[in-house]
Amino acid sequence: MSLRFPTLAIEIIELIATFVELADLRSLRLVCRELNRKTLNSFGLATFATIQTDLSHKSLERIRSISKSEHFAIHVQCLHVKDSADGIIGQGFDWPRHSSGCLAGNLHGTDLLRDLLSQRLLNCRSFLIYSYDEYEPRHDTDRLVPSDAVGLILSIVAEADLALQSFTVQSSHHGNGRLDTPRLQMPLSQTLEFVKAWSQIEELVLDYAITPDQWNWVLHLISSVLKLRKLSLGFYEGDTSFMQRLSSLHELNRLEELGLGSARVTVDAITPLLLKNRDTLHSLSLQYTALDDEGKWSTVLENMKGQFPQLQNLVLFWLKQGTNNSRIIFSKLLKYPALPGSEVRGPNDRLKYDSRRIESMGDPIRLRYWGIGQMVVGVEYHGKETDQVLSALVDTVETN
Numbered sequence: 001m002s003l004r005f006p007t008l009a010i011e012i013i014e015l016i017a018t019f020v021e022l023a024d025l026r027s028l029r030l031v032c033r034e035l036n037r038k039t040l041n042s043f044g045l046a047t048f049a050t051i052q053t054d055l056s057h058k059s060l061e062r063i064r065s066i067s068k069s070e071h072f073a074i075h076v077q078c079l080h081v082k083d084s085a086d087g088i089i090g091q092g093f094d095w096p097r098h099s100s101g102c103l104a105g106n107l108h109g110t111d112l113l114r115d116l117l118s119q120r121l122l123n124c125r126s127f128l129i130y131s132y133d134e135y136e137p138r139h140d141t142d143r144l145v146p147s148d149a150v151g152l153i154l155s156i157v158a159e160a161d162l163a164l165q166s167f168t169v170q171s172s173h174h175g176n177g178r179l180d181t182p183r184l185q186m187p188l189s190q191t192l193e194f195v196k197a198w199s200q201i202e203e204l205v206l207d208y209a210i211t212p213d214q215w216n217w218v219l220h221l222i223s224s225v226l227k228l229r230k231l232s233l234g235f236y237e238g239d240t241s242f243m244q245r246l247s248s249l250h251e252l253n254r255l256e257e258l259g260l261g262s263a264r265v266t267v268d269a270i271t272p273l274l275l276k277n278r279d280t281l282h283s284l285s286l287q288y289t290a291l292d293d294e295g296k297w298s299t300v301l302e303n304m305k306g307q308f309p310q311l312q313n314l315v316l317f318w319l320k321q322g323t324n325n326s327r328i329i330f331s332k333l334l335k336y337p338a339l340p341g342s343e344v345r346g347p348n349d350r351l352k353y354d355s356r357r358i359e360s361m362g363d364p365i366r367l368r369y370w371g372i373g374q375m376v377v378g379v380e381y382h383g384k385e386t387d388q389v390l391s392a393l394v395d396t397v398e399t400n
Contacts, residue, residue, distance in 0.1 A: 006034040017042035044075040050128075052080040055149060057092025060112050067120035078126040078166075079117070081149045090144030101182030103148055110152060118160035126166040127153055131177055131208070151185030158194035166203035166230075178209045178236060186217045195224050202229045207261065209236030215245075223251050232259035232285070240264045240292045247273040256310075259285035267295030271303050283313035287378075291321040297328050298397045301390050311386045317368060317378035321399065330367070330376045332396035339364055358392050361385050365392075375400065 005013075017025055017039050025043055029036045048066060053059040067073045083089045093109035103110070117124060131146035150169060157164060171177025188194055198221065210218055210233060219242075222228065228251065235242070246252070247269045255277040263286075270291075274281070291297060297319055304311075319328040333356065342355035342364070355364040363383030370377045381389045 006032055006038070010038045013038045014042050017046075022046050040071055041075070044072045048072050048075045050078040050080050051076055052082055054083060054088070055081060055090045055093075055109065055113070055144065055152075057109070060109070060116070063116055064112070064120070067116055073121055074123055076121045076124045078128060079121075079124055079153075080128045080130065081146070081153070082130045083132055083146055088143070089146070089149065093144075095144050095148070101180070102151060102185050103183075110156070113152070114156045114160055117156055117162060125162060125164050126168075126203075127164070128168040128170065129153070131169075131171045131179075145180065145183065147180040147183035150179065151183055151188070154194065155185055155188055157197050158188050158191055161193065161197050163197055164201040166205075167201060168203070168205040169208055170205065171208040171234075178211060179214075181211065181213050184214070184217070186214075189217060189220055189224070198224050199226050201225050202227065203257075204228060204230065205232040205259075207232055207234045207259075209234060209262070211236050212238045212242075215242050219245055219249070222246070223249050225251060227254055228252065229255065229280075230257040231255055232257070232261075233263065234261035235263050238264065240266050240269060243269040243273070247276075253277060254280050256280050257283040259283075260287070260289050261285075262288040264290050264292045266293045267291065267299055268293075270300055274300075274304065275307060278307045278309075280310060281308055282310040284311060285313075285315040286319060287315065287317040289319055290325055291319075295321065297321055298394050301394050301397070305387055305390045305394070308386065312382060312384055314379070314381045314386060314389065316380075316393070318370075326399035327377065329398050329400045330379055330393060330396050331374055331398065333358075333365070333367060333376055333379070333392065334374055342366075358388065361388055365389060 013035070017028070020028065025039060025046060029039050029043060051063055051066065053063060066076070081089070090109060093107065095107065095109065096104045098104055129146050129149050146169070156162065169179070189198070204221065204225065206218060215238070218233070222231065231252070243263060243265045252273065253276045258274075258277065258281060274284070291300070316328075320326060321328060336356040336358055338354045338356050343352060344354070345352045350370060352369045353366055354369075355366045357364045361383070363381070363385065366380040367376045368378030368380070369375060379389075379393065383389075
């Protein structure tokens with residue numbers, strides 16, 4: 001290292017630090033006091049932008065220690081609540097409940113978390129709640145579960161007037177991981193305090209199996225937002241009525257990213273929803289989604305052609321249509337040659353991927369195969385020639 005390197009302007013050193021791995025950044029900070037000082041902000045952002053907790057007493061005390069440093073506390077932007085593989089969170093606190101299943105008030109763990117979020121971590125306005133459990137233990141009232149964490153954070157949002165940026169709930173089981181409705185404290189979302197704080201959110205991801213008894217709550221969360229940019233929803237069961245109601249929301253007209261998983265839709269619901277966001281939508285993901293009427297996915301794809309100038313990311317996987325839930329495949333895309341070295345196999349060898357370039361397109365399209373045969377059940381594209389991709393999909397779509 002040049003002896004003059006530490007004398008460079010702090011802006012230049014911070015720019016360089018953005019390209020350095022965290023382990024190397026730690027080593028760089030040990031070189032001299034000047035580099036330690038000039039990389040402090042870079043280190044804080046790289047280390048503390050997202051902090052993880054299982055809501056245990058030990059974990060929250062660790063976060064409180066971080067919050068006492070003004071250099072590091074300002075960099076905390078996202079709180080990641082994650083249970084362990086055995087589903088345990090909140091150890092070290094008592095979590096008494098009301099008969100309804102909701103947590104009781106005046107809890108030490110709640111007070112500690114509220115203090116951290118409202119008084120200390122003032123830039124932490126994004127939340128990610130992750131669950132390993134497929135089925136939460138509804139009758140184990142002494143145990144804190146991710147559903148409780150959702151209700152707990154939303155209650156703090158309302159009480160402390162936290163203007164959120166993003167809110168994400170994810171399950172490792174995707175379309176099968178469910179939350180326990182009574183623990184979500186859904187009535188809180190109707191309060192003026194909650195709506196005021198929630199209205200500023202830009203990204204909402206509910207990537208778990210939303211059940212029909214949660215539909216009204218989810219629709220209220222969406223309709224309470226002023227300018228939602230990203231929306232991703234997963235479902236467990238139900239009919240097409242949710243998507244019809246979602247499509248009718250006037251608030252959903254500036255989406256940049258939209259994802260639907262295990263949804264049941266109709267052409268008359270999905271097409272208007274997409275077209276309302278035609279000028280802003282740049283990412284669309286439809287997975288395990290079924291057309292539940294006599295409509296066809298080829299019609300939906302055809303209606304999209306020439307309508308989405310910003311669309312550069314498209315993921316379609318395991319789509320179905322019709323009363324028999326016929327699977328949609330794109331096996332005719334196999335006529336285009338695979339790019340050398342692009343094949344990747346999944347962990348169970350039943351799913352594999354490769355990339356192919358359609359005619360004169362610059363960016364390749366990625367295909368996903370299922371089973372022993374050459375059955376293409378998914379496509380993925382990232383590039384600026386989306387209309388050409390849509391045309392190819394319309395020409396090659398089949399049912400199986």
